Amino acid sequence: MTGHPVVTTRTGRVRGRTVNGVHVFKGVPYAEPPVNALAFQPPEPAAPWAGERDAGAFGPTAPQPVFPQPADLDGFFPTVAGDDYLNLNVWTAELGRAGRPVMVWIHGGGFDGGSSIPYDGGRFARDGVVLVSVNHRLGAEGFLAPGDGIANLALLDQIAALRWVHHNITAFGGDPDNVTVFGESSGAMCVGALLAMPAARGLIRRAILQSGAGNLAQTPETARHVGGLLAARLGVAFTREAIATVPRQRLLDAQVAVMADLAPHPDPWRWGGEPGCRVTAWQPVIDEATLPGRPLDLLRSGAGADVDILVGTNSEEGRLSLVPFGALDTVTEADLATAARLYGLPPGRVHAAYGAADLGLGPGDLLALLQRDWWYRVPAYRLAEARAAAGHAVHVYEFAWRSPRFGGLLGACHFLEVPFVFDLLDDPRFRPLLGAEPPQRLADTVHAAWIAFAAGGDPGWPRYEVPRRPVLRFDDVVALVDDPRPAERALWEGVY
Numbered sequence: 001m002t003g004h005p006v007v008t009t010r011t012g013r014v015r016g017r018t019v020n021g022v023h024v025f026k027g028v029p030y031a032e033p034p035v036n037a038l039a040f041q042p043p044e045p046a047a048p049w050a051g052e053r054d055a056g057a058f059g060p061t062a063p064q065p066v067f068p069q070p071a072d073l074d075g076f077f078p079t080v081a082g083d084d085y086l087n088l089n090v091w092t093a094e095l096g097r098a099g100r101p102v103m104v105w106i107h108g109g110g111f112d113g114g115s116s117i118p119y120d121g122g123r124f125a126r127d128g129v130v131l132v133s134v135n136h137r138l139g140a141e142g143f144l145a146p147g148d149g150i151a152n153l154a155l156l157d158q159i160a161a162l163r164w165v166h167h168n169i170t171a172f173g174g175d176p177d178n179v180t181v182f183g184e185s186s187g188a189m190c191v192g193a194l195l196a197m198p199a200a201r202g203l204i205r206r207a208i209l210q211s212g213a214g215n216l217a218q219t220p221e222t223a224r225h226v227g228g229l230l231a232a233r234l235g236v237a238f239t240r241e242a243i244a245t246v247p248r249q250r251l252l253d254a255q256v257a258v259m260a261d262l263a264p265h266p267d268p269w270r271w272g273g274e275p276g277c278r279v280t281a282w283q284p285v286i287d288e289a290t291l292p293g294r295p296l297d298l299l300r301s302g303a304g305a306d307v308d309i310l311v312g313t314n315s316e317e318g319r320l321s322l323v324p325f326g327a328l329d330t331v332t333e334a335d336l337a338t339a340a341r342l343y344g345l346p347p348g349r350v351h352a353a354y355g356a357a358d359l360g361l362g363p364g365d366l367l368a369l370l371q372r373d374w375w376y377r378v379p380a381y382r383l384a385e386a387r388a389a390a391g392h393a394v395h396v397y398e399f400a401w402r403s404p405r406f407g408g409l410l411g412a413c414h415f416l417e418v419p420f421v422f423d424l425l426d427d428p429r430f431r432p433l434l435g436a437e438p439p440q441r442l443a444d445t446v447h448a449a450w451i452a453f454a455a456g457g458d459p460g461w462p463r464y465e466v467p468r469r470p471v472l473r474f475d476d477v478v479a480l481v482d483d484p485r486p487a488e489r490a491l492w493e494g495v496y
Contacts (some may be wrong), residue, residue, distance in 0.1 A: 004056075007095060009168045012049040016090075017056050020219055021123045023092050025172070031086035031157065034137060039244035040144060042153060043160040059087035060137040061115035067250045070324040072405075072432040077109070078117045088161050090172050091121035091131040098173035101180065101454045104165060105133040106158060108185030108212075108415070111282045112139035112255065120345060125168025127451055129474045130174035139255050140230055145223040146238055155193055161222070162194075162203040180206040180454040181354035184418055186280075188212025189295070192383075193284045195304035196295040203496035204309040206457060208450060210421070211414060213250035213311055214295030215379035215496060216283045222270045223285040227321065229258045234269040266342060268374060273341045275335040276322055276367050277375075296379055300386035308457040309387060310450075311380045312397035316411035318371030322364060323409045331364035339367055343374045344495055353491035363378075373492060376414075382496045384464045393457060396464045397449075398483070399476040402434040417474070423447040445478055 003018035007025065016025035031043035037135040038044060060082030067077055094100065103124060105113045121131030134157075136142065145210030153254020156269040166176045181204050183191045191207050194200045218226070224238075230236035233254040234246050243251070266273035284291055292298070322328045340350050354369055356362060361369075380396070387394040399417040403410040410416075410433070419430040420443045449472075451461040461472040461480050471483040 006052060009171065010048075011046050013052045013248050014055040015052045018060075019122075021093055022122045022124070022316050023090075023095060023172075023186075024091045025055040026057055027084075027087045028053075028055050028090065029059070029087050030134075030161045031085055031397065033083040034086060034141070035083045036154075040141065040150075040153070040240040043157050045160070046086075051356050058089065058117050059135070060085040061135055062108075062115045062116065063141065063248050063252060064138050065256050067113050075101050075432075076118065077115070079115060080117070080464035085135050086137070086157055086160070088132055088134045088164065089116055089121070091125040091127070092173045093125045095171065096173060097170060099175045100128055100173050101178045101451075102130045102132065102165060102169050102174040103180045103182060103450075103454050104162065104175070105131065106136075106181065106183030106187035106190050107133070107185065108187040109138070110280055111143065111154070111186045111189075112280075114186075116137070118429055119418075119422055120424060120427065121422070123447065124451070127447070129451055129454060130169060132165055132169070132174055134158060136161070137259070139282045140227070140243070140251065143223070143285060144227050144230075144240060144243065145218075145220065145285040145287065146213060146227050146240060147220060147224055148240065149289065150240065151223070151285045152193075152290045155190060155197060155284060155290065156199070157374060158190060158194060159197065162200065164179055166203055178205050178454075180208060182208035182210065183212070184210040184415065185212055186216075189214055189216050189284070191235055192295040192299065193217070193291055194300035195293055195307055195309075196293070196363040199290065204304075204307050204355040206454060207304070207310070208453065209309065209311040209380070209383075210417060211313050211317060211376045213376070213383045214299055215375075216280070217286050217291065217294045218270065218283045220286060226258065226262070226271065226281050229261050230254055233261075245306050266338075268342050275339045276327065276331065276371055278321070282452050283353065291310075293301070296383060299383055302390065305390070305392050308393045308453070309383070310395045310397065310459055311384055312451050313372065313376040313380050313402040314412045314414060314416055315398060316368060316372065316402070317376050317414040318368030319409065319411050320413040320415060321371065323406050323411075323413070324367055327413065328364035328409060329362075330369070331362075331367050333363050336367050336370070339370050343370060345370075345491060350489055353441065353487045355487070367439050372385065373488065376493070378492050379496050385466055393462050395453070395459050395461065396471045397459075397467075398471055398473045399446075400473050401439065403433055403438075417446065419443070420446040420474075421450055432436055441474060442474060442476070442478070
């Protein structure tokens with residue numbers, strides 16, 4: 001069945017498409033294009049339009065550099081040119097006042113890449129959810145903070161999208177009082193930031209953080225240092241007004257150059273770049289008006305206490321940045337020692353903590369585990385432990401299914417859970433990660449757990465509690481485990 005459904009929003013009517021019983025509306029603006037006088041400024045609500053606006057195709061995506069990818073993985077950053085890139089997409093199976101749970105997806109991509117395009121929400125809509133995916137500003141456009149009272153424009157974009165959802169989602173069949181925000185990687189870190197931001201209060205009922213826990217945020221001093229490097233590369237004054245006048249491609253080229261400037265000075269607490277990791281020059285910024293502290297610290301202090309949380313990581317996160325690029329076997333013991341030092345770990349204890357001798361782990365394998373724990377697992381557990389100790393609802397998962405790709409070396413890598421969450425194992429875009437026969441039964445289980453959590457706050461296993469620490473492990477056999485990992489936990493004691 002196909003058709004052209006029309007929905008009336010506060011700013012005008014939008015005409016979508018109906019395919020196999022799912023109504024899809026793409027490229028719907030939630031804010032004005034951030035160009036000309038609005039460039040590098042907080043988002044302004046979208047202006048009303050007359051007549052019906054066609055919403056049958058994805059809208060423009062945020063400007064971003066071209067990211068070098070292995071040939072097998074070169075389809076992960078699709079883009080659409082245009083200025084009207086503060087837009088969102090909606091999938092729903094029932095229009096009007098159906099009151100279905102709403103899930104809002106924040107894509108990953110290292111804060112300077114990615115878009116909503118790869119994440120088809122049709123299976124969520126089929127199974128009773130109204131799925132919304134969001135495009136927002138990236139890179140310097142999203143996170144420039146020269147100290148002029150404006151910061152975190154990417155996060156303000158996301159809040160503007162959540163306000164649009166609050167005001168309009170009823171017409172698409174959703175319940176504005178039952179909104180789950182979820183994201184992966186930098187998207188999950190944005191979710192953590194949103195939970196800590198005063199401006200987002202009341203817009204989020206539940207949150208799912210996949211491989212990110214609000215652990216990344218630059219100090220104002222670091223943000224000014226990075227922004228100053230950008231301005232110097234551009235040859236303009238370090239003001240948002242001056243940088244806003246720079247042609248878009250020149251700005252993107254300068255962002256890449258700044259990453260190269262920072263790479264010889266790795267610092268995981270400020271911009272990354274340690275062995276095996278890319279420089280992440282643009283991040284959420286601690287800012288009195290918008291984000292008054294590091295999100296993880298604010299969450300542990302009680303921010304977002306009224307929001308149910310599901311948080312988790314993949315068993316072998318770090319292998320995605322090493323294996324496809326052929327770098328796993330090039331990692332040396334010196335590289336491993338450098339990374340451990342930069343992460344603040346006790347010298348000489350990494351091999352024993354991870355059982356390197358018993359498991360036959362080389363320095364590349366160990367570096368991937370360090371990356372997993374510093375960037376993703378340790379902050380996730382710190383968040384879960386603090387929430388549980390305060391009596392707040394939190395559930396924890398681990399995604400452990402191992403991909404057969406790259407001779408089985410890819411393992412349960414970063415991002416691998418995403419096609420299972422969206423039930424998109426048949427999407428050709430994800431086959432280079434999944435291989436020929438990924439287990440549909442596991443996708444059914446993961447997808448259903450996310451929906452159950454969004455609908456009522458219970459994904460299907462016990463809440464995380466200290467000291468028992470129940471974790472659902474998604475593998476070929478889904479099992480509830482207690483997760484002490486004493487040697488690894490001891491190694492990371494005091495970090496974060």
